[in-house]
């Protein structure tokens with residue numbers, strides 16, 4: 001049983017930022033790329049999900065992550081699917097997912113070797129509050145000017161295809177072996193579950209919901225399995241723990257009473273897949289609202305939004 005304020009581990013990156021405000025007060029005299037949220041007790045077993053914040057001053061590498069089968073074939077425990085929730089985006093900030101056109105693995109290899117992969121990936125603009133699912137195998141990149149909350153399988157298996165001459169290692173064989181060599185699949189559609197809950201991502205490895213809690217409303221979070229709550233806006237009290245935007249709480253096999261602050265609270269609720277849980281969150285202020293939550297034991301209507309829904313951007 002656990003309800004813990006998550007501490008943040010700093011990871012320096014060449015593309016990181018020295019100004020993490022307003023999301024974090026951590027002083028950064030050297031570029032910070034990532035904050036990794038971790039359990040209060042560093043000796044506790046690692047959770048299966050890794051929640052991070054990313055701060056990008058320059059583009060990240062063009063990269064791909066393996067799926068579970070590929071990861072296991074090279075001796076890793078599992079692969080890495082991830083999702084990005086855009087917390088803030090400078091005007092014109094962009095991400096890339098998938099290729100502009102299908103290519104053969106040998107063509108992908110040459111494009112990595114001669115650097116032309118940089119012109120082959122499909123960029124698109126992103127805006128705050130957008131979510132992007134990056135399944136294992138999707139070639140992707142993140143541009144400059146973004147602050148992102150990332151939810152991922154706990155894995156550090158990143159195979160780089162291109163790195164803007166920064167001198168970091170590329171992983172050509174593994175990248176070609178792990179990558180889907182064509183355009184990205186359409187992004188999943190968001191699904192409104194209730195007034196407070198919107199299902200953003202439902203994947204075999206993790207579920208991501210956005211919750212919007214009315215000012216001073218009270219809730220019960222019933223976390224049967226590993227669950228993270230990340231603050232996007234406002235403040236909240238979760239059991240004994242206070243959290244504001246940019247902070248995270250880890251809950252496992254526990255019931256936590258949530259009280260939204262005077263301005264309400266918007267957060268990301270993320271937990272282990274494979275399926276969203278109907279009764280993970282109960283409204284204690286307005287009990288009649290619980291009956292209106294969509295029954296998740298019934299299958300979801302297939303609804304996809306096109307991957308090019310947003311304005312396409314030049315690389």
Ligand SMILES: O=P(O)(O)OC[C@H]1O[C@@H](O)[C@@H](O)[C@@H](O)[C@@H]1O
Pocket residue numbers: 013034052059060061062063082141142150152158160
């Ligand atoms: O290889 P670099 O550019 O440092 O990027 C590595 C980072 O890439 C992002 O897309 C995410 O997958 C992060 O979890 C990862 O740490």
